Amino acid sequence: MTGNGTGAGQTLAERILARAGGLEQVTPGQIIDGRVDLAMMHEQGAQTVQPFHDMGASRVWDPDRVVIAIDHWVPASTEGAAVLHRILRQFAKEQGLPHFYDVGNHGICHQILAEHGWVVPGDLAVGTDSHTNMLGAMGAVAAGIGPTEMAAVLALGKLWLKVPPTIHVRVRGSLRKGVYAKDLILRILGEIKTTGATYKAVEFSGPTIERMSMSERFTLCNMTTEMGAKCGMIAPDATTYTFLEKIAKHPMHPLAPDADAHYERVVDIDVDALGPMVACPYSPDNVRPLEEVLPKHVKVDQVFLGSCTNARIDDLREGARILKGHKVAAGVRFIVSPASTSIYKQALDEGLIETFTEAGGVFTNSSCSACFGGNMGILAPGEVCASSSNRNFPGRMGAKNAEIYLLSPAATVAAAIRGELADPREFL
Amino acid sequence: MRDLIEGRVWTLGDDVDTDQIISGKYLTVIDPNELKKHVFEIALPEFAANAQAGDIVIAGVNLGCGSSREHAPQALKAIGVGAVVADSFARIFFRNAINVGIPTIEAPGVRALFEAGDGARIEMGAGRVTNVRTGASVGFPPLPSHLLELLEAGGLVEKVKRELQAGRADTAR
Numbered sequence: 001m002t003g004n005g006t007g008a009g010q011t012l013a014e015r016i017l018a019r020a021g022g023l024e025q026v027t028p029g030q031i032i033d034g035r036v037d038l039a040m041m042h043e044q045g046a047q048t049v050q051p052f053h054d055m056g057a058s059r060v061w062d063p064d065r066v067v068i069a070i071d072h073w074v075p076a077s078t079e080g081a082a083v084l085h086r087i088l089r090q091f092a093k094e095q096g097l098p099h100f101y102d103v104g105n106h107g108i109c110h111q112i113l114a115e116h117g118w119v120v121p122g123d124l125a126v127g128t129d130s131h132t133n134m135l136g137a138m139g140a141v142a143a144g145i146g147p148t149e150m151a152a153v154l155a156l157g158k159l160w161l162k163v164p165p166t167i168h169v170r171v172r173g174s175l176r177k178g179v180y181a182k183d184l185i186l187r188i189l190g191e192i193k194t195t196g197a198t199y200k201a202v203e204f205s206g207p208t209i210e211r212m213s214m215s216e217r218f219t220l221c222n223m224t225t226e227m228g229a230k231c232g233m234i235a236p237d238a239t240t241y242t243f244l245e246k247i248a249k250h251p252m253h254p255l256a257p258d259a260d261a262h263y264e265r266v267v268d269i270d271v272d273a274l275g276p277m278v279a280c281p282y283s284p285d286n287v288r289p290l291e292e293v294l295p296k297h298v299k300v301d302q303v304f305l306g307s308c309t310n311a312r313i314d315d316l317r318e319g320a321r322i323l324k325g326h327k328v329a330a331g332v333r334f335i336v337s338p339a340s341t342s343i344y345k346q347a348l349d350e351g352l353i354e355t356f357t358e359a360g361g362v363f364t365n366s367s368c369s370a371c372f373g374g375n376m377g378i379l380a381p382g383e384v385c386a387s388s389s390n391r392n393f394p395g396r397m398g399a400k401n402a403e404i405y406l407l408s409p410a411a412t413v414a415a416a417i418r419g420e421l422a423d424p425r426e427f428l
Numbered sequence: 429m430r431d432l433i434e435g436r437v438w439t440l441g442d443d444v445d446t447d448q449i450i451s452g453k454y455l456t457v458i459d460p461n462e463l464k465k466h467v468f469e470i471a472l473p474e475f476a477a478n479a480q481a482g483d484i485v486i487a488g489v490n491l492g493c494g495s496s497r498e499h500a501p502q503a504l505k506a507i508g509v510g511a512v513v514a515d516s517f518a519r520i521f522f523r524n525a526i527n528v529g530i531p532t533i534e535a536p537g538v539r540a541l542f543e544a545g546d547g548a549r550i551e552m553g554a555g556r557v558t559n560v561r562t563g564a565s566v567g568f569p570p571l572p573s574h575l576l577e578l579l580e581a582g583g584l585v586e587k588v589k590r591e592l593q594a595g596r597a598d599t600a601r
Contacts (some may be wrong), residue, residue: 374453
C-alpha cells in the first residue's frame, strides 16, 4: 500500500470514506465524492421535493436506499405539519419509494433506521436530521445534511464530503450503579465542548465501549452532534453483528481502523470514578457532576423521558424500575415518549406504561415529543425541565428563558419523584 | 457571485444555534418569505423587520450549531443577505448556507473587528474582510474551487441541474 503522505494508517472514518469514494485511502482535508448507501428523510424531507424537481431530476437514484420516517409531529398536530406529511406521501407514491414509516408504524427516524437494520457496517448514511450521527454506532459514517443537499443526493446518489480529521475517545473502567452511557457522553462533552469536534469525526473505543449494548452505543454517537462532529462512530464487533444478524437490509462491509491510524487528538477517559452528570442551561457542554448542583435545590416544572438520545426500551425499563412504588411529585408534569412504536408495544407488554401512568406520568405516542419545542410539552417562560434529551440552548423547548437540565433517564425519573434535581442512586 | 461584497453589518455573538435563528415552532413553515419574518427572533429580535438586501451578518464562533434545519439560510436568502461571515460555523449550517447560494465565509477573528451598523467589505478572491469605518481587516483562506463553483452557479440546485443536463447530453452523444 502506498503512504498517505504521513505514513500513518487510516482511522475508521477514513476507511469508510475511502470505500464511499472508491479510493484505496484518503487524507483529512481531501474532498471526495461519496457514494451514499442510505438516505433518510423526516418531515424536513418535504423541503427536498421542490429542489429535486427544480434540479430537473426525474427519478430517485435508488428507491431501495431511501427511508422516510416522520417523527416530529405524529400524528400531525398542526395544518402545517399535515401538509409536510402529505408532500412526503405524494412524493413517495410518485417516485415508488416503498420504505415509508407512516403513522401507526412510526418512530423517531434514527431509531427506525436502527431497529430495522437500515444502516450497516461500512455504510455512508445521510439524513435530514442533525442526530443522524447516532447510526455511526453501526460502524458507519452517518451525518446530518439539509434538504437541498438531500435533493442532490436523491438525484445523484452521492455528495461531496471533506474527509474529517478524527478525535479518538478511548474509554476504560466500569460504569457504577446509577451511572449510564448518558453520563459518560455528558462527561466527554464537558471536555470536548460544543465546538471541539466541529467538522471532525469522533471514534470511540476501549473496554468500556466493547461491553456496551447497541442502545448505549447509540446514546454515545447520538450526542457527538452536540460536539459539532460530522460523525461519531464505533468499530463493529460481535455486539453489532448480533444486533444486525436478522435485520440488516443490505450487505455489510465491516471496516476497522488501522493500528497505526493517525488521530488528531486522543482523549482518555476512565469511568471507574464517574458519577451522574448534568448539563446545565444553556449549553450541552455546561456539564457538572450532578452532586455539585444538588445543593441548589433546582425545582422542576416538567420532566421529559424521551428523544432519540434516550427513549429505548432499556431507558424506559430503568426509569420504571426507579419509579415503581413512588409517585410523581405534586406540580410536576412527567412526560414519557418512547423512541418508536415497537418500543411502545414492548413497554405495554412489560407493564412499564402502567408503572409510569399509575405514578402520575403521561405516556405518549412515539415521537420527538417535547425535545424540540414545536409540538407538545412546551415550556412557559421561566419554567424548568429535567430532560433525557440532547439540547438545552435558549428556547429549545419553548420559552427563551425556560431552563433545561440534561440528564440520564434514571436521573430524570429521580427528579420527577422529588420535584427537584435528585441523585438516581438514592432510588436504586 | 461578485468578487467584492459590501454591505451594512449586523452582529451576533458566539454559539448562536439554529433554535435562536429559526425557532422550533416555525419548522412547519416552508415559505421563505414567511420564514424571513422570524429569522433571528431569539438572537437578534430587531433584525427581521429592519434587515435589507445586501446586509452582511457577522457572528462569533460556532454559528448555526444545533439542528440540520435549512429554514435559517432559506430565510436569510429570502432577505437577500449579501454574505454571512463568522469566526467559525457549525458544519451543517455552513453547507446549507452555501447550498442555497449565500457567500459563507469563515474568518477567525472577524467578530472582534465589527460593531453593529459598521460597513464591511469582503474580497472573495483575495480572502480579506475589512471594516470600512475603522480600516481594520482580517484575512481568510479563499473558498475551495468546488464551493466557488457552487456559488457561481447560484447554489446547489443550479449546479446539479447543469450536471444532470450535461449527463443527458453525454448519453445522447
